[in-house]
Amino acid sequence: DTEVTQTPKHLVMGMTNKKSLKCEQHMGHRAMYWYKQKAKKPPELMFVYSYEKLSINESVPSRFSPECPNSSLLNLHLHALQPEDSALYLCASSQEGQGGETQYFGPGTRLLVL
Amino acid sequence: QQQVKQSPQSLIVQKGGIPIINCAYENTAFDYFPWYQQFPGKGPALLIAIRPDVSEKKEGRFTISFNKSAKQFSLHIMDSQPGDSATYFCAASIWTGNQFYFGTGTSLTVIP
Numbered sequence: 001d002t003e004v005t006q007t008p009k010h011l012v013m014g015m016t017n018k019k020s021l022k023c024e025q026h027m028g029h030r031a032m033y034w035y036k037q038k039a040k041k042p043p044e045l046m047f048v049y050s051y052e053k054l055s056i057n058e059s060v061p062s063r064f065s066p067e068c069p070n071s072s073l074l075n076l077h078l079h080a081l082q083p084e085d086s087a088l089y090l091c092a093s094s095q096e097g098q099g100g101e102t103q104y105f106g107p108g109t110r111l112l113v114l
Numbered sequence: 115q116q117q118v119k120q121s122p123q124s125l126i127v128q129k130g131g132i133p134i135i136n137c138a139y140e141n142t143a144f145d146y147f148p149w150y151q152q153f154p155g156k157g158p159a160l161l162i163a164i165r166p167d168v169s170e171k172k173e174g175r176f177t178i179s180f181n182k183s184a185k186q187f188s189l190h191i192m193d194s195q196p197g198d199s200a201t202y203f204c205a206a207s208i209w210t211g212n213q214f215y216f217g218t219g220t221s222l223t224v225i226p
Contacts, residue, residue, distance in 0.1 A: 004157070031212075042203050042216035043158065056213060090157050099207030099214065100146040100165075105157030 002027060004106035006091050012112045015081060021109045023074040023091030029104070031097030032074040034066060035090040037108070043090055049074060050097040081113045117141060118206050120217030127194055128225050135189045135220045137204035142185070144206040148214070149178065149189050152201045161202070162189070165209075194224045 004025045013019050023032065031050045035043035048056035049068040063085075065077040074091055088108040094101040119138045127133045137147075148163035164171045164178040164187065171178045175192040191198055204217040 040201075040219065040221070042219050045213055048212060050212070092157070097212050098209065099211035100209035102148070102160045102163075103214070105159065107155065107157050 002104055004091055004093055004104050006089075006106035006109050008109055009107070010110050010112075012114065013078065013081065014114055015083075017081075018077070018079045020078065021076040021089055021091075021111075023076075023106055024072055025093040025104070026072060027093060027104065028071075029093035029095055030071055031094045031101075032068060033092040033094075033103065034064075034074065034076050035092065035105075037088040037090055043105075047076075048097060055097065078111075081111075083113050086111055086113045116218065117215035118204060118217040120204050120220060122220060123218070124221040124223075126223045126225060129195060131194050131224070133191050133194055133198075133222055133224075135202055135204070135222075136186065137188065137206075137217050138184075138186045139206050139215075140185065141206070143208050144215075146207045146209045147178070147180065147187050148205050148207075149176075150203045150205060150216075152203065152219075154200075158203060191222075194222075196224045196226050199223050 007022045034046040037043045046060045047066040052068045063080050067075040090108045091106045092103040094103045149161045150158035151161045152158040162173045162176045177190045180187045202220045205214040207214045
């Protein structure tokens with residue numbers, strides 16, 4: 001099973017809402033990633049968790065808060081977002097978190113902030 | 115600063131044609147060069163990857179050509195099919211590092 005699942009598929013939220021995105025993998029991978037992708041642009045790395053510890057935070061605003069409850073789950077908590085945060089949010093996982101590994105991406109959550 | 119430059123931005127070919135997508139990098143520490151394919155509504159998926167110890171790698175209809183001295187690599191799709199219509203991203207990383215650097219993407223359309 002090489003599947004990364006993400007819920008929800010679509011999310012519409014107001015600027016004062018709090019919501020969470022969820023990601024799950026059962027490949028035994030120890031690294032998980034959040035990316036943000038705008039239309040017709042490449043994915044932009046936001047966070048990397050390696051062995052359930054945050055190893056990379058690409059200067060993402062604090063209105064995005066990641067959480068890794070265990071090695072299979074990754075959450076992204078959203079609060080007080082701005083319309084420019086509307087994008088496709090992709091989760092990915094890889095074996096150990098090294099640059100030479102295949103990253104397996106989920107289908108993404110399409111977020112619209114009104 | 116864009117670590118990996120990719121061109122063209124978009125490409126339209128007839129079925130059976132051979133689209134070529136080019137990428138260039140500056141960081142000589144990069145030693146892993148994957149290509150990811152993304153269909154609308156899906157996440158990217160690894161298509162093929164190469165390390166700099168070889169100049170060419172083929173997997174089915176997909177070939178990566180790698181020129182270490184020029185710091186360039188390219189993807190060729192032989193006998194392209196409408197089902198190959200997707201966005202293609204090249205990337206580069208350091209094998210023992212911890213992140214990829216994606217190119218800007220190429221939207222490929224294969225006309226039947």
